[in-house]
Amino acid sequence: MSPGDLLLWVVVPYVAIAVFVGGHIWRYRYDKFGWTTRSSQLYESRLLRVGSPLFHFGILLVIGGHVFGLLVPESLTKALGVSESRYHLGAVVLGTISGFMTVAGMAILIYRRRTVGPVFSATTRNDKGMYVLLAATILAGLTTTVLGNALGHSHDYRLTVAPYFRSIFYAHPDVDLITKAPIGFQIHVTLAWVLFAAWPFTRLVHVFSAPIGYLTRPYVVYRSRGPTDLGSRPERRGWEHVGSSSSTDRS
Amino acid sequence: MRVMAQLAMVMNLDKCIGCHTCSVTCKQAWTNRTGVEYVWFNNVETRPGQGYPRTYQDQERWQGGWTLNRRGRLTLRAGGRVKKLLSIFSNPLMPSIHDYYEPWTYDYENLTTAPVQQHTPVARPKSLLTGKNMKVRWSANWDDDLGGGPELTKDDPVLKKVSDKIKLDFEQTFMFYLPRICEHCLNPACAASCPSGAIYKRAEDGIVLVDQDRCRGWRMCVTGCPYKKVYFNHRTGKAEKCTFCYPRVEVGLPTVCAETCVGRLRYIGVVLYDADKVLEAASAPDDHDLYRAQRAVFLDPADPQVQAAAAADGVPRDWIQAALRSPVWALINRFEVALPLHPEYRTLPMVWYIPPLSPVVDSLTETGHDGENAGNLFGAIDTLRIPMEYLAELFTAGDTVPVRNVLARLAAMRSFMRDVNLGREPDVGIADAVGMTPQDIEDMHRLLAIAKYEERYVIPTAHTESGDPGQLAHQLEELATECSLDYDGGPGMGGSGPFGESSGGVTPIALENFHMLKQRQTSDTIVDPGDKSRRVNLLNWDGKGAADELFPPRAEEPQSSSEVPDPHEAGDGDPRR
Numbered sequence: 001m002s003p004g005d006l007l008l009w010v011v012v013p014y015v016a017i018a019v020f021v022g023g024h025i026w027r028y029r030y031d032k033f034g035w036t037t038r039s040s041q042l043y044e045s046r047l048l049r050v051g052s053p054l055f056h057f058g059i060l061l062v063i064g065g066h067v068f069g070l071l072v073p074e075s076l077t078k079a080l081g082v083s084e085s086r087y088h089l090g091a092v093v094l095g096t097i098s099g100f101m102t103v104a105g106m107a108i109l110i111y112r113r114r115t116v117g118p119v120f121s122a123t124t125r126n127d128k129g130m131y132v133l134l135a136a137t138i139l140a141g142l143t144t145t146v147l148g149n150a151l152g153h154s155h156d157y158r159l160t161v162a163p164y165f166r167s168i169f170y171a172h173p174d175v176d177l178i179t180k181a182p183i184g185f186q187i188h189v190t191l192a193w194v195l196f197a198a199w200p201f202t203r204l205v206h207v208f209s210a211p212i213g214y215l216t217r218p219y220v221v222y223r224s225r226g227p228t229d230l231g232s233r234p235e236r237r238g239w240e241h242v243g244s245s246s247s248t249d250r251s
Numbered sequence: 252m253r254v255m256a257q258l259a260m261v262m263n264l265d266k267c268i269g270c271h272t273c274s275v276t277c278k279q280a281w282t283n284r285t286g287v288e289y290v291w292f293n294n295v296e297t298r299p300g301q302g303y304p305r306t307y308q309d310q311e312r313w314q315g316g317w318t319l320n321r322r323g324r325l326t327l328r329a330g331g332r333v334k335k336l337l338s339i340f341s342n343p344l345m346p347s348i349h350d351y352y353e354p355w356t357y358d359y360e361n362l363t364t365a366p367v368q369q370h371t372p373v374a375r376p377k378s379l380l381t382g383k384n385m386k387v388r389w390s391a392n393w394d395d396d397l398g399g400g401p402e403l404t405k406d407d408p409v410l411k412k413v414s415d416k417i418k419l420d421f422e423q424t425f426m427f428y429l430p431r432i433c434e435h436c437l438n439p440a441c442a443a444s445c446p447s448g449a450i451y452k453r454a455e456d457g458i459v460l461v462d463q464d465r466c467r468g469w470r471m472c473v474t475g476c477p478y479k480k481v482y483f484n485h486r487t488g489k490a491e492k493c494t495f496c497y498p499r500v501e502v503g504l505p506t507v508c509a510e511t512c513v514g515r516l517r518y519i520g521v522v523l524y525d526a527d528k529v530l531e532a533a534s535a536p537d538d539h540d541l542y543r544a545q546r547a548v549f550l551d552p553a554d555p556q557v558q559a560a561a562a563a564d565g566v567p568r569d570w571i572q573a574a575l576r577s578p579v580w581a582l583i584n585r586f587e588v589a590l591p592l593h594p595e596y597r598t599l600p601m602v603w604y605i606p607p608l609s610p611v612v613d614s615l616t617e618t619g620h621d622g623e624n625a626g627n628l629f630g631a632i633d634t635l636r637i638p639m640e641y642l643a644e645l646f647t648a649g650d651t652v653p654v655r656n657v658l659a660r661l662a663a664m665r666s667f668m669r670d671v672n673l674g675r676e677p678d679v680g681i682a683d684a685v686g687m688t689p690q691d692i693e694d695m696h697r698l699l700a701i702a703k704y705e706e707r708y709v710i711p712t713a714h715t716e717s718g719d720p721g722q723l724a725h726q727l728e729e730l731a732t733e734c735s736l737d738y739d740g741g742p743g744m745g746g747s748g749p750f751g752e753s754s755g756g757v758t759p760i761a762l763e764n765f766h767m768l769k770q771r772q773t774s775d776t777i778v779d780p781g782d783k784s785r786r787v788n789l790l791n792w793d794g795k796g797a798a799d800e801l802f803p804p805r806a807e808e809p810q811s812s813s814e815v816p817d818p819h820e821a822g823d824g825d826p827r828r
Contacts, residue, residue, distance in 0.1 A: 032464035038488035039468050041341065042348050043380065049341045056340040117381035118348070122485065209467045211339075211446030215332050219443035223451040223462075225713070 001175050008190060009175045013168050016193040023200025024208065037206040043118035047108055055105025061098035062138075065091065070165045074158040084156065092149055099142040106135060130202040137191040144184030155182050161189065253526040254550060254561040256570050257437070257457030258500060258519060258710065259579045259601040260509070261589045262430055263699060265608055265661070266516035269396065269428035271295050273508035273517075277432075280507045281494070286486025288354035288379050291391055292493035293508045295430045299407040299641065300394045304350040307479040308593070309408035314344050315477030316440050316596030317533060325534045325597065327443055329474050335446060344474040348485075352390040354379040380485075397426050412649070413640040425636045427607045429645070432508060433480040433493035434592065434600030435459045437524065437548065438533045441492070444475025450490070455713065457601065458495045466490050477596040501713035515702045520577030520709045521570055522601070523550040523561055533597045538648035541594035548599065549584060552577070573711040578698055579603070586687075586695045588657045590646035605699075606642045606654055608635075608661045625666035625681045632658045660685045664699070667692050 028035065041048055069091060077087055110131060113119050148154045164178040178186065199205070277293035296302045310316060314329040329335070329344055357374035365372035378385040394403045404410065435452075439459050442450040449465035450472055452458070461472075461481070468488040472481040481492045496506035500519070504510065509517035525548055532544040550557045552574035561571050574580060582589040582605065589603035616622035632655060633639065639658070643651040663685040670677040671693070682689050698706060 033487070033489075035464075036466065036468040036488035039470055039483070040485070041345055041470060042483050042485050045341065045343075045345065045347055049343065052340040117378075117383060118485075121381050206467060209447065211336065211448075211467070211469065213448065214336060214446040217448055220439060221442055221445075221448050221451040222454045224454040 005175050005179060009164070009178050010173050012190070012193050013173070016197040017168075019197040020199055023197075024205065027200045027205060035205055035209065036203070038122075038203050040113075040119045040122055043122070044112060044116045047112040047116070051105050051108030051112060053105070054101050055109055058098050058101030058103075058105055059138075061094070062102055062141075065095050065098065069158065070162045073162070073166075074156075084158075087158075088154065088156070092145065092154075095145055096142075099138075099145065102138060103142060106138065110135070126202060130198065130204060133191070133195050133198060134204075137188065137195050140184065140188040140191055144182070144188055148182070148184065155185070157181065157185060161185050252550075252560050254523055254557065254564040254566055255454065255457065255526045256561070256566050256574065257435070257522050257524060257601055258495060259435070259457075259522045259603070260432070260506075261518040261579050261582045261603045261605065263514075263516040263518070263605040264427055264429065265605060265699075266514040267295070267428040267430060267607075268514055269295055269297065270513055271392070272511050272513050273430055274391075276507050276511040277493075280496070282491075285379075286484040287482065287491060289348060289351045289391075290482040290484075290491065292480070292482075292491075293430065293432045294391055295428050296392070297395050297397060297426050298429050298645070299404050299410045299426065300397070300400075301403060301406050303391050304346045304479050305389070306350075306406060306408050307346075307477075310477055310596070313346070313474070313477070313479070315475060315479065316593075316598055317438070317443075318597065319534065319536065323534070323536060325530065327440060327475060328477075329444070329471075335444065335471055339446065339469055339471070342470050342474055345470050345483075346473065346479065348380070349389070352388075352393070353385060355385055355387060397424060400424075409641060409644045412644050413638065425638070425641075427637055429592075429604075430508070431478065431480070431592070432506075432602060433459065433495070434478055434598065434602045435493075435495055436601060437529050437545075437599035438597065439476075440596070440598050441472040441476040441481045444471040445469070445490075446471055450481075453497075456495075456497075456500070458497050458500075459492070460494060460497070461490050461492055463487075463489055477593065477598065478600075500710050503710050503712040505708040505710060509708065515707065518578040518582060518698075518707050520579035520581075521552075521574040521711060522577060522580055522583070523552050523557060523566070523571070523574050524548045525550055529599060533599055538595040539650040541597065542591060542647050542650070542653055545591060545594060545599050546584065549580070551584070552580065567711070567714050570711045573709050576709045578707055578709060581694075581698060586660065586691065586698075588660055588695070588699075590653060590657060592646060593648070594646075595648035604646060605661070606646060606657055607637060608632075608658050623666050623669045625663060625678070625684070628662035628666055629659055629684070632662060656685070660687065660695075663687070664692050664696055668696050668700075 074084065074087075078084070113123055113131075160177045160181040164174050164181075167174040167177070178189065181189075273293050274291055274295055278291060281292055282288075282290045291303065294303045302308060307313060307315075310328060316328055317325050318328040320326045327335075330338070355376045355378050358377050359374045361372050362374055375384050376387050377383065393399065397404060435458055437457070439450070439452060442452060442459060445466075446469045447465050447467045449462045449467070451460060451462065453460060466489040468483070468490070470483055470490070472490050472492075473479070473483055475481075481490050483489075484491050496504075496508075499506060499510075505517070505519050509519055528548045532541070532548045535541050535544040550561075552558065552561075552571060558571055561574075562568065579589070583603060588605050590606060591600050591603050593600070620627045622628075635658070639651050639654050640649070643649050643654045647653045663681050667677050667681045667689070677689060679689055682692050687695075697703075
């Protein structure tokens with residue numbers, strides 16, 4: 001194992017995971033106000049109406065496919081009687097459909113972002129960087145899948161990339177497996193690690209506020225104003241009012 | 252019975268002159284920031300008219316509020332929870348910026364830096380969204396005072412609902428003003444639509460607020476609110492709405508819109524209601540029953556049982572006392588002259604209106620009749636210039652009976668009080684005719700016509716258990732009694748947070764204004780998306796300070812007065828040209 005491999009396939013993943021988890025915790029604690037989708041629908045909705053659902057539902061399918069492909073070992077599907085070729089066929093068909101949905105949606109959204117004046121004005125440098133990274137990762141992944149199958153020498157990533165990915169979480173990364181994978185997969189994986197490291201610091205954090213709780217909560221939320229929540233100025237951290245009065249109950 | 256207290260408002264439309272002072276002061280206080288340039292928490296619209304945003308009352312199109320489903324159960328008109336989540340990536344029912352209006356400023360700089368030319372230089376309108384030249388096509392009050400009518404007026408969704416007869420009568424034009432704020436509903440559809448649960452109703456005073464830290468910008472509240480009084484801040488990506496000026500009412504001050512109303516037409520007071528009956532009232536099968544149903548939710552503060560229940564449910568004693576003196580309660584339930592706005596939306600709104608009667612006396616007098624004679628007045632109500640059907644569409648879901656009763660009471664008050672004021676024996680028959688006692692009429696007259704400050708606003712202060720009133724007053728002080736940099740996360744105010752524009756803490760509005768004022772003086776572009784605080788907003792320009800290059804540079808040596816400085820020179824001196 002060369003030092004380059006070590007850096008790329010061991011150090012980068014662990015750093016990315018640490019930054020991903022720590023970054024989200026930190027951002028959530030200190031930047032709840034900035035935690036938003038920053039929707040631009042107010043400016044333009046005709047293109048968004050097509051592009052956004054296409055992209056989002058596409059990427060949800062893609063994520064689902066990744067979860068299945070990476071976390072479910074080949075031995076398990078074999079034991080269930082699904083042959084490798086049948087699994088592969090299903091994965092390629094579904095993956096290609098969802099991949100093209102995602103890319104088509106993304107193309108519409110990027111076109112919209114660039115050409116619609118108000119939307120472009122509201123695009124920050126952070127957004128632009130995120131778009132490049134996200135688009136590169138998606139395109140690398142789709143290209144690898146499509147080209148590999150089109151050229152006829154498809155690669156069974158479930159014997160290389162997937163076990164390597166799982167080995168990271170066993171704290172025993174198997175670098176040999178990933179180095180055996182074709183270069184397309186390696187680029188896709190590396191870009192993904194970089195994307196994950198950048199994730200908590202971009203607007204992508206909105207993924208983690210998917211409002212599933214809406215399905216079960218009561219419609220109207222009542223909330224009591226705590227005794228310290230008066231006025232528009234919150235009490236500062238470390239300067240909370242002390243004394244017998246501050247500990248009175250909030251009834 | 253679960254007793255809750257709500258701060259509510261009543262507006263007496265008879266007195267509204269459409270001066271927009273409430274809108275302007277509200278804007279100054281709350282929405283003169285970037286991202287909410289197009290937002291008016293308080294707006295005054297001319298009726299008939301399209302309103303703001305345009306045609307917001309057309310619920311066939313916007314699908315706001317609640318409706319009854321086939322089984323008679325209350326559901327959000329725009330669809331249930333699953334449908335909401337599925338349309339989260341692109342909300343098909345959200346108004347675009349053009350339904351409000353595209354905010355703009357003017358290129359004032361050109362007035363001073365334009366080269367010598369044959370024609371007077373002009374300040375062209377520049378979009379605040381793109382910074383590009385734009386054509387001003389619409390704004391918050393484009394159809395103010397029937398401007399653009401009848402072409403624009405005919406698109407009024409309320410007018411479309413009333414019969415053809417009124418459309419013809421409309422040739423004789425009528426109009427009145429309708430000031431609107433958030434209704435702080437008992438059954439808020441915005442809160443019910445919020446996927447994140449960020450919009451909540453405050454248990455103490457019923458004010459509906461958006462938790463800025465929990466809002467994730469899903470935009471469903473904008474659709475949910477049938478009054479379109481939740482707005483999307485396009486810079487921060489968060490919903491914002493009227494706060495009922497909670498920092499003011501918590502210390503017993505009326506809201507900014509009420510305080511500055513020159514017509515003194517707004518009333519603020521406490522209403523006690525039974526929270527357990529809200530759903531039942533909102534589900535009344537017939538739209539016409541909603542007005543009565545909502546009144547049945549309110550509780551009589553004079554009833555000892557209600558008082559005991561309120562105390563048991565934690566309503567503070569001074570709030571119960573305030574409910575007894577509440578002008579809102581009196582106008583709704585004792586005098587029965589206040590009506591809710593669009594009860595058919597089933598949100599149980601808590602800003603009510605006294606419908607306008609005004610032109611009737613004048614028009615009666617013009618026809619040679621005694622305009623203040625009760626008999627004449629009662630007869631004239633049915634042929635009012637402002638058609639009763641139109642008022643009914645606004646306030647009682649189309650039922651003209653309650654509107655007629657209200658107008659009759661207002662007319663009776665005029666007639667009855669004229670006798671009192673002229674020192675004649677008042678005609679008790681007038682009071683009887685509208686089901687009131689002479690004392691009721693005199694009290695109503697005092698509240699509506701004399702309208703003393705202490706009687707218009709009966710606002711109990713918020714309860715803090717922090718004990719030390721001095722500390723509390725200090726906390727609530729919006730004035731700079733502390734260093735203005737001295738807040739959580741300070742002094743990094745202005746500019747962008749590290750993760751794009753809206754990240755970082757919420758800047759208190761007073762501070763944001765302060766820094767905007769300062770930074771504006773150093774800004775050199777009209778729109779600068781990289782920085783949320785640097786936009787020229789003349790609405791809050793106080794006449795002090797100017798951008799560095801607003802005026803040509805002074806000559807080093809004072810020149811003799813006969814020499815006029817060459818504007819070309821000044822223009823060439825500008826490095827940006």
